[in-house]
Amino acid sequence: MKARYLIGAIALIAALSGSVYLLSQSQVQYATISEARTLGRKVQIKGRWDAAAESSYDQNRNLFRFVLIDDQGNRIPVEYQGAKPNNFELAHSVVVRGRVEGNHFHATEILTKCPSKYEGSSPMTPRTE
Amino acid sequence: MLAQLIIHLCFGTALAVAIGYWIGTIQQKEAPTAVARTLYYVLVFLVMSASAILLVAIATHNFDFTYVQAYSSRQLGPPFLYAAFYSGQEGSFLLWMLLVSIVGIAVIEYSRPRGIEAETMAFYSLVLVFLSLMLVAKNPFAYLWETFAREGTTREFIEAIKEDPTRYEGRGLNPVLQNYWIMIHPPMLFTGFAAMTAPFAFAMAGLWRRQYHDWTRLAQPWIIAAVLVLGIGITLGGLWAYETLGWGGFWAWDPVENSSLVPWLLATALLHTTLVQRRTKGLIRTNFILAIAAFGAVLYSTFLTRSGVLGDTSVHSFVEPGYFVYVLLLVFLLSFLGLGFGLLLLRWRDVSTQTVRRGMFAVSSREFLLSIGSILLLLSAAIVLLGTSYPIVAELIGKSKAAIEPQFYNELHLPLVAAMLIVNGLSLIAVWSQTPPVRLAKGIGIAGGASIVAAAAGLAFGIIPNWQAALAIVAAAIPLIINGQHILRLLRNRKPMTLGAFLSHVGLAILVIGIVQFAWTSTTTHLRLVEGVPNAAFGYTFTLLGKEQLEEHLRDREKYRYIVAVEKNGVERYAYPIVYYSDFNRRQAPFLEPGIISTLGHDVYLAPKALDVEDRSPTVTLTKGQVQRIPIDTSATIELRAFDMSRAQMSDIPGALMLGLNVRLRTTSATVDTTLYTYFHEQAFVPKKTVIGDLVFELIRIERNQSNPERSTATIRVGTVTSPPAPPRQVLVLDVSLKPMINLVWCGFVILLGGVLLSTIRAFRTHHSPSKNVQAHELQPKQSSVSPHSARESHPAQSLPRR
Structure with a gap:
């Protein structure tokens, strides 16, 4: 009886600690641009895209470039291996996942969040302006 | 009202x-x-x-x-x-x-x-x-x-x-939801959720009545039904992701997907552990815990996906439902977990007074192996739950917010699923109570030997990409062979309705082989297809032939399918990636759907990424005030004097904006001031021809610079009366991938769910005629020491008196 519980517990602890270790390895922290620069490892930055700066898509290299402003107001040029995401212009916030490489941020993923009024608001409100 | x-x-x-x-x-x-x-x-x-x-x-x-x-x-x-x-x-x-x-x-x-x-x-x-x-x-x-x-x-x-x-x-x-698969996906998931409510209620009623065994029999058809319907729902979601979203895969470990997988894994574990309880009278508390947890997982899933709590970590868009709903969902979840586990704790000691069975299962028994298999399923559920909930947990313990990479799930599931498959094979060689070692060794020897030979051959001939994949395929081939043997035996005995469980295991094994091959041998390349110009990749030749508009009668959209000829060895087939502008997002950016060519061995998957045009006639691009020479007649110059929006709303094409450009043209003989026009309609410029002398001008593009209007540019195409400016060629930018074995994946899903369907039908039928209460697993050589069901259990009328 006791041995069964002991073996079970050891196996469970081993499995869980193994997965927690892997979890810590594969988690991607939220960071600011300056933190991302010092950390150097893969992080995600929440911010918005800089509409004043140029954004471009290089079709031959399949590279999308834009400038990200984080919540503290710092800027960094972002290079993303892929096309411009849908709704990029409409997004009120952008989350990029990747790492800082030299002067730019190399993103492997971009998530865009659209304003909530775009999600569910009514176009039938009388315009006040 | x-x-x-x-x-x-x-x-x-x-x-x-x-x-x-x-x-x-x-x-x-x-x-x-x-x-x-x-x-x-x-x-x-x-x-x-x-x-x-x-x-x-x-x-x-x-x-x-x-x-x-x-x-x-x-x-x-x-x-x-x-x-x-x-x-x-x-x-x-x-x-x-x-x-x-x-x-x-x-x-x-x-x-x-x-x-x-x-x-x-x-x-x-x-x-x-x-x-x-x-x-x-x-x-x-x-x-x-x-x-x-x-x-x-x-x-x-x-x-x-x-x-x-x-x-x-x-x-x-939302245009991405306009797909048949995704249309039946939510009703399926919710039917599965509804079906999960029944086993929970039966378990709770059993606890309340202090009847700790009978409920597992009553709940069984419902558990199988839930596994079936949830499984169909999850599969449909995968099909939809593959066909519509253009991710290129069918599973992305997204929180929304994960939160529907956890109840399925728990229900599947419960299905197996209740089977053990019915045979051995063991695992009583385990089954109560699992029944409560499986239902809890349904509620937790709803909480995760409906409360907005995971807002930043998923590609699914979450609507913030408001604080009240958030709290209500949390209360919903906590009350049912509290109710379930509370009642279980209340009965905890009482359960042991009624436990028939004492001591542990023999290691060589089927019940032991089934328990191990269920533990592996639970581990999988725990991993998915942990990964999905991590952002919340991190926030609760005050660490910085973080998301989990898919590799976390993939790396952990590879060994886990391999172990699960081997245990499944073993459990079907084993018999209840205790298995003679010779039988176990012989069974695993044949299946394992055959699997290793097959995988080694696959590796040697380069069909299997690497040794990890080969190991996973060995693990999958073992249950494939063992379940196959059972299926053949049952077919010989003409008992097709008892095949369910074995078919599902075969389906799972095929699914795993498909996934392993798919994951390790898919390849992607980036192509820029100019209309009419062939491009080669993966031994295929891709040519963009043009586009045609779909659903033209609908005013809220502009939907095109691009026609791409895909040719190999003289056989030409067509792929139709879709570019869809919708009022849903005010046509700001297109919704892109992949075009897929299915062959038996692999899919050719064309995911559109961007659209462009390539000018064939010479063009000039100007900013305000700039003067440039005209490419085909360098003695002449053109100056951009101003952008003219005065006729913007006076367009003769309905719904189009008429944009003007004031230009000054100087030739050796004269200076002409004129306005070039273009219609901006449905995200595209439709130029109006302007003829001056023998030169023909078309204003084909205006690019506005939002922050500095002075730096906005206009592009003009130039031709002559005898050789007029040619329309540009369409350009479609694609990610083209080769998806080997995707059909094996779908095939695995279908067989898995087909098996569960058979079991569901059988389970509900059996319950209408209690005399034929025989389980698939019981059709084994009768070496079991425990009788299938005690008479007291199979007859509700004679069930235990209360208290």
């Missing part, structure tokens, strides 16, 4: 039903139970009426309702119009409520003759109380003038615009 009233009545009635059944449970009397039952049918009628009203409102485009306005439009026809029913929070809660209440009728019919109606329904109806409370909070019948009162929308205003079809119009359905 009536509809809103019905929703409130639903809540009142559900509460009354619950109270009635609880009084019936506590007082042990039939009268309150009978009243509750009658009220239950009233409740079902009310929920059906509410659903009918919503459906009619959607069908008749009654945009007075905020919900109808937000998720449908006049442009939407059947069948997608009706998908609006559950496209939002409010409607999906109504659908859930509807399905739970309908399933409840079956639960009443099922539990009443067995004398456990009051207890079962006492717990079951509590779920309905919560769901109807949720509907009161998120009422699908709120009017626009109620929802947007603060924004100044009044009833009078809505009445006033009612006659104007352009203003009295809905927002429509």
Whole structure:
């Protein structure tokens, strides 16, 4: 009886600690641009895209470039291996996942969040302006 | 007003039903139970009426309702119009409520003759109380003038615009949801959720009545049904992701997907552990824990995906539902977990006084191996749960917010699933109670040997990409062979209805082989297809032939399918990637759907990424004030003097903006001031020809610089009267991938679910004729020391007296 519980517990602890270790390895922290620069490892930055700066898509290299402003107001040029995401212009916030490489941020993923009024608001409100 | 009233009545009635059944449970009397039952049918009628009203409102485009306005439009026809029913929070809660209440009728019919109606329904109806409370909070019948009162929308205003079809119009359905697979995906998931409620209620009633064994038999058909329906729902989601989203895969470990996988894994574990309990009288507490946890996982899944708590970590968009709903969902989850585990703790010691079985399972017994298999399923569920919840956990313990990479799930699941498959093979060689070592060794020797030889050959011939994949394929081939042997044996004995379990295992093994091959041998390349110019990749030749517009009669969209000829060895096939501009996002960016060419061995997957045009005639690009020489006649110059928007709204093409460009043309003989025009229509420029002398000009592009209008540019195409400017060529930028073995993946899903379907049919049939109560696993050589079912258990009338 006791041995069964002991073996079970050891196996469970081993499995869980193994997965927690892997979890810590594969988690991607939220960071600011300056933190991302010092950390150097893969992080995600929440911010918005800089509409004043140029954004471009290089079709031959399949590279999308834009400038990200984080919540503290710092800027960094972002290079993303892929096309411009849908709704990029409409997004009120952008989350990029990747790492800082030299002067730019190399993103492997971009998530865009659209304003909530775009999600569910009514176009039938009388315009006040 | 009536509809809103019905929703409130639903809540009142559900509460009354619950109270009635609880009084019936506590007082042990039939009268309150009978009243509750009658009220239950009233409740079902009310929920059906509410659903009918919503459906009619959607069908008749009654945009007075905020919900109808937000998720449908006049442009939407059947069948997608009706998908609006559950496209939002409010409607999906109504659908859930509807399905739970309908399933409840079956639960009443099922539990009443067995004398456990009051207890079962006492717990079951509590779920309905919560769901109807949720509907009161998120009422699908709120009017626009109620929802947007603060924004100044009044009833009078809505009445006033009612006659104007352009203003009295809905927002429509998100284009990515306009797909058949995803249309039946939510009803499937919610049916699965509803089916999971029944085993929970049976388990709780069993605990309440101190009958710790009987419920596993009663719940079995429902558990299998839940595994089936949830499984179909999950598969449909994968099909949709592959066909519509263009991710290139069918599973991305997204929180939304994960949260529907966890209940499925728990239900599947429960299916196996209740089987063990029915045979051995063991695992009593385990099964109670699992039944509560599986239902808890359904509620947790809803909490994760409906409360907005994971807002930043998923590619699915989450709507913030408001603080009240967040709290309500959390209370919903915690109450049922508290209720379940609380009652279990109360009965914890009592269970051991009634346990028939003592001591542990023999290591060589089937029950032991089934338990190990279930533990592996639980580990998988724990991993998925941990990864999905990590962002919340991190926030709770004060660490910085983080998301989890898919590799976490992949790396952990590879060994886990391999172990699961081997254990499955072993459990089917083993027999109940104890297996002679020779039998075990012989069985595993044959299957394992054959698998290793097959995988080694695959590796040697380069079919299997690497040794990890080979190991996984060995692990999958073992149960494939062993289950195959069982299937052949059963077919010889003409017992096709007993195949279910074995078929599912075969399906799982095929699925795993498919996934391993798919994951390690898919390749992607980036192509820029210029109309008419062939490009080669993966031994295929890709040529963009053009595009054609789809669904032209619908005004809310502009949808094109691009025609790409895909040729190999003289055989030409066509792929149709779709580019879809919709009013849903004000046509700001297109929705892109992949084009897929299916062959037996692999799919060619064309995911569109961007669109462009390539000019064939010479062009000049100018900013304001700039002077440039004309490419085909360098003696002449052209100057951009101003952007002219004066005729913007006076276009002769309906719906187009007419944009002008004031230019000065200087040739050796004359200076001409003129205005070039272009129509901006449906995200494209349609130039108007301007002829000056023998030169022809077309204004083909204006690029506005938002921050500095002075730096906006205009592009002009130039030709001559004898060789006029040629229209540009279309360019489609694609990610082209080769997806080997994807058909094996779908095939695995179909066989897995087909097996479960067979088991579901059999389980419900068996319960109508209790005498034929034989399980698939029991069709083994009878070496078991425990009788299949004690007479006391299979006859509800003779069940244990209460207390």
